[in-house]
Amino acid sequence: xxxxxxxxxxxxxxxxxxxxxxxxxxxxxxxxxxxxxxxxxxxxxxxxxxxxxxxxxxxxxxxxxxxxxxxxxxxxxxxxxxxxxxxxxxxxxxxxxxxxxxxxxxxxxxxxxxxxxxxxxxxxxxxxxxxxxxxxxxxxxxxxxxxxxxxxxxxxxxxxxxxxxxxxxxxxxxxxxxxxxxxxxxxxxxxxxxxxxxxxxxxxxxxxxxxxxxxxxxxxxxxxxxxxxx
Amino acid sequence: xxxxxxxxxxxxxxxxxxxxxxxxxxxxxxxxxxxxxxxxxxxxxxxxxxxxxxxxxxxxxxxxxxxxxxxxxxxxxxxxxxxxxxxxxxxxxxxxxxxxxxxxxxxxxxxxxxxxxxxxxxxxxxxxxxxxxxxxxxxxxxxxxxxxxxxxxxxxxxxxxxxxxxxxxxxxxxxxxxxxxxxxxxxxxxxxxxxxxxxxxxxxxxxxxxxxxxxxxxxxxxxxxxxxxx
DNA sequence: ATCATTGCTGACAATTCTTGTCAGTACTAT
DNA sequence: ATAGTACTGACAAGAATTGTCAGCAATGAT
Numbered sequence: 001x002x003x004x005x006x007x008x009x010x011x012x013x014x015x016x017x018x019x020x021x022x023x024x025x026x027x028x029x030x031x032x033x034x035x036x037x038x039x040x041x042x043x044x045x046x047x048x049x050x051x052x053x054x055x056x057x058x059x060x061x062x063x064x065x066x067x068x069x070x071x072x073x074x075x076x077x078x079x080x081x082x083x084x085x086x087x088x089x090x091x092x093x094x095x096x097x098x099x100x101x102x103x104x105x106x107x108x109x110x111x112x113x114x115x116x117x118x119x120x121x122x123x124x125x126x127x128x129x130x131x132x133x134x135x136x137x138x139x140x141x142x143x144x145x146x147x148x149x150x151x152x153x154x155x156x157x158x159x160x161x162x163x164x165x166x167x168x169x170x171x172x173x174x175x176x177x178x179x180x181x182x183x184x185x186x187x188x189x190x191x192x193x194x195x196x197x198x199x200x201x202x203x204x205x206x207x208x209x210x211x212x213x214x215x216x217x218x219x220x221x222x223x224x225x226x227x228x229x230x
Numbered sequence: 231x232x233x234x235x236x237x238x239x240x241x242x243x244x245x246x247x248x249x250x251x252x253x254x255x256x257x258x259x260x261x262x263x264x265x266x267x268x269x270x271x272x273x274x275x276x277x278x279x280x281x282x283x284x285x286x287x288x289x290x291x292x293x294x295x296x297x298x299x300x301x302x303x304x305x306x307x308x309x310x311x312x313x314x315x316x317x318x319x320x321x322x323x324x325x326x327x328x329x330x331x332x333x334x335x336x337x338x339x340x341x342x343x344x345x346x347x348x349x350x351x352x353x354x355x356x357x358x359x360x361x362x363x364x365x366x367x368x369x370x371x372x373x374x375x376x377x378x379x380x381x382x383x384x385x386x387x388x389x390x391x392x393x394x395x396x397x398x399x400x401x402x403x404x405x406x407x408x409x410x411x412x413x414x415x416x417x418x419x420x421x422x423x424x425x426x427x428x429x430x431x432x433x434x435x436x437x438x439x440x441x442x443x444x445x446x447x448x449x450x451x452x453x454x455x456x457x458x459x460x
Numbered sequence: 461a462t463c464a465t466t467g468c469t470g471a472c473a474a475t476t477c478t479t480g481t482c483a484g485t486a487c488t489a490t
Numbered sequence: 491a492t493a494g495t496a497c498t499g500a501c502a503a504g505a506a507t508t509g510t511c512a513g514c515a516a517t518g519a520t
Contacts, residue, residue, distance in 0.1 A: 002506075003478065004237050008277045022495065033480055038497060040234075047238040048303040055496040056488030070339050075328035078372060082321060082404065083313025083329065090355070091312060097259070098305035099313065104246025105302065119248065122375060122401040122443065125320070142308060145352060171352040174312065176406050213352065232477075233507065252466065263509055268468060285467040286517030467516075477506065487496075 006030055007040055014051060020058030072110060074117060080106065081121035089127040090174050092138035092196075129177040136202035141181055145169040148208045151183075154201035155194055162200065167192070168209040170216045171229075184209070184216060191220045236260050237270055241291075244281060250288030302340065304347060310336065311351035319357040320404050322368035322426075359407040366432035371411055375399040378438045381413075384431035385424055392430065397422070398439040400446045414439070414446060421450045 001009075009030060014021070023037040030037075041059065045051055053059045072080070084099040091099070107115045136153075144151045151169060156162045167183035170191075174180075178195050185192040221229035231239075239260060244251070253267040260267075271289065275281055280292030302310070314329040321329070337345045366383075374381045381399060386392045397413035400421075404410075408425050415422040451459035 002273075003234055004273050004506095005277055007234050007237070008279070023497095024495085034496095035481080036479060039478085042497090043232075043234050044238075047235055048301065048306075049238070050301045053496055054488070055486065056490095056494055058495070070335060072332065072335070073328065074376065075324060075369070075372075076332045076335070078376075079314065079317050079321065079325045079328040079332060080310075082325065083317040084309065086316040086320070086355075086404070087309050087313040090316070091309065091353075094305060095309045095312065098303065098309040100246060101242050102302065102306045102309060104242060105306070108245065117376065120444070122447065123321075123372070123404065124401060125316075125404045127406075139305070142305075142353070146304065146308075146347065171354060174316075174353065174355045176357075214350070217352065234477095253468095254466080264466090265468095265510080266508060269507085272468090283467055284517070285515065286465055286519095288466070461520100463518100463520085465517080465519100467514105469514085470512090472510090473508100475506105475508075477504105479502100479504085481501090483499090485496100485498080488494085490492085490494100 001030060001032075003040070006032070007044060010037075010040055010044065011049060014059065014061040017061070020054070020060045022058040026059070070109065072114065074114075077106075077110075077114060077118040078121050078123055081118060082123040082125060085123070086125040089125055090131065090176075092134065092179065094137075094139040095142075127176075131177060131179065132197040134179075134196045134199065136196070136199045138179070138196055140202055140204055141169060141172065141196070144204045145172065145181075145213075148213055150186075150205040150207050150209050152203045152205055153194065153199050156198045156200055163187075166205065167194070168216070170213050170220065172196075182220060191216075191223065231260060231262075233270070236262070237274060240267075240270055240274065241279060244289065244291040247291075250284070250290045252288040256289070302344065304344075307336075307340075307344060307348040308351050308353055311348060312353040312355060315353075316355040319355055320361065320406075322364065322409065324367075324369040325372075357406075361407060361409065362427040364409075364426045364429065366426070366429045368409070368426055370432060370434055371399060371402065371426070374434045375402065375411075375443075378443055380416075380435040380437050380439050382433045382435055383424065383429050386428045386430055393417075396435065397424070398446070400443050400450065412450060421453065 010026060013026060013029065023034040023041070027034040027037045041051060041053060051059055051061050081103070084103055087099040088096040103119075107118055110118065141151070143149070148168070150166055152164065152166050154162060154164050166186045167181075168186075169181055169183045171182045172179060173182065178197065181194045181196060183192060183194060184190070217229055221227075240256060243256060243259065253264040253271075257264045257267045271281060271283060281289055282292060283289045311333065314333050317329040318326040333349075337349055340348065371381070373379070378398070380396055382394065382396050384392060384394050395418075396416045398416075399411055399413045401412045402409060403412065403423075408427060411424045411426060413422060413424065414420075447459055451457070
């Protein structure tokens with residue numbers, strides 16, 4: 001059996017089991033080794049399938065990970081749709097895709113009448129200035145930002161000078177026509193802004209930076225007189 | 231992107247689309263060639279996923295296919311937070327309030343670890359040009375728009391001339407520094423755009439307009455050569 | 461009736477992915 | 491402590507995947 005099939009089968013299998021199932025069991029069922037199942041589970045969870053694995057127990061699907069029934073007001077649904085359209089216009093392509101998927105998930109989680117209203121929302125956010133696509137993965141930047149990983153970037157500044165730097169990403173600002181990463185630059189020992197489109201290369205380093213991101217943001221906000229974040 | 235991921239993504243993508251989608255579109259979205267999508271579709275349908283392909287039309291997913299309840303991915307939560315921030319910056323104050331409430335609802339509905347990540351999202355959308363507050367209730371406009379009510383507006387045009395008109399609101403566009411209502415104007419018997427800040431008075435009429443909003447939008451989109459909505 | 465669009469298939473070679481194996485770590489329940 | 495289990499890394503043989511190109515068939519619009 002090919003991997004693609006197997007993944008779908010694992011989903012089916014997990015859905016019908018209430019109690020934890022071991023990788024060993026699934027492996028026998030699908031005639032592969034447990035090692036393969038472990039690899040499959042990584043793929044599935046990475047794709048958002050709510051499977052939970054616990055050492056000494058086994059795998060179980062989604063108990064407590066279901067989306068609880070949520071009620072939204074009409075205004076909230078309109079805000080959501082408009083916001084997701086704005087993200088699709090102005091954020092990087094992975095975030096844009098996430099916005100689309102979110103629309104799908106919410107629309108199936110709410111009652112049909114609200115779902116219809118939601119999907120038919122006619123609020124738009126057209127953007128005439130298209131933002132340049134980046135040479136580097138913005139998803140990687142966001143990932144490093146979330147987890148406080150240091151990153152190494154090759155950056156071409158305004159004058160065209162290209163340098164390598166190790167920086168600590170602390171926030172991303174989405175302006176009308178560009179995206180900016182604010183980070184602590186180890187080389188300059190100061191906060192710096194980097195336009196994502198000017199990044200030539202990017203690598204997430206295995207090392208994390210120590211100070212809490214929120215604290216660095218506060219410091220940066222004070223230096224730059226941005227009261228909202230200080 | 232690996233095939234295994236792609237198959238799950240295709241399911242996600244198909245679930246959120248009501249209208250048929252072409253292999254070409256999916257291919258671009260997932261960054262592969264259409265040929266690959268055709269192969270994927272064979273695999274999916276062979277595994278029992280109810281996707282229907284019709285020549286000259288596209289693919290559409292049958293009702294009733296139910297993936298397991300899925301939690302939001304980290305990207306989705308970040309998209310959501312960024313989007314709600316954009317709405318707070320650029321939409322009217324009622325929608326901004328709705329955006330805030332939405333953040334609250336979602337954050338209590340998801341597991342604690344995701345909630346923390348969600349609320350700590352450091353993606354921002356600062357807006358330097360503040361949009362003028364309206365003299366009329368934009369919430370009323372949106373309400374009329376949703377339900378296809380006619381509205382009567384007192385409008386001051388560019389030249390400062392003030393007129394009363396009865397219009398059929400069909401969509402709202404949120405630009406960088408202003409908000410626009412597109413509507414069918416009974417007086418002019420044509421589509422017109424109205425900047426919300428120039429509306430002096432507004433009244434929702436009890437009467438609804440007959441043609442389907444989506445149809446009017448399509449007509450307007452063709453006249454104005456906006457392929458996305460046509 | 462014609463045309464553009466779209467689904468769908470076959471074949472091939474370069475590339476990429478997948479798998480089992482083995483060895484080891486860390487966590488859980490008992 | 492112990493057994494059971496999740497999880498990770500590395501490697502190399504084998505298998506699957508992909509893009510390309512070429513063509514056919516069905517659909518919907520005109």
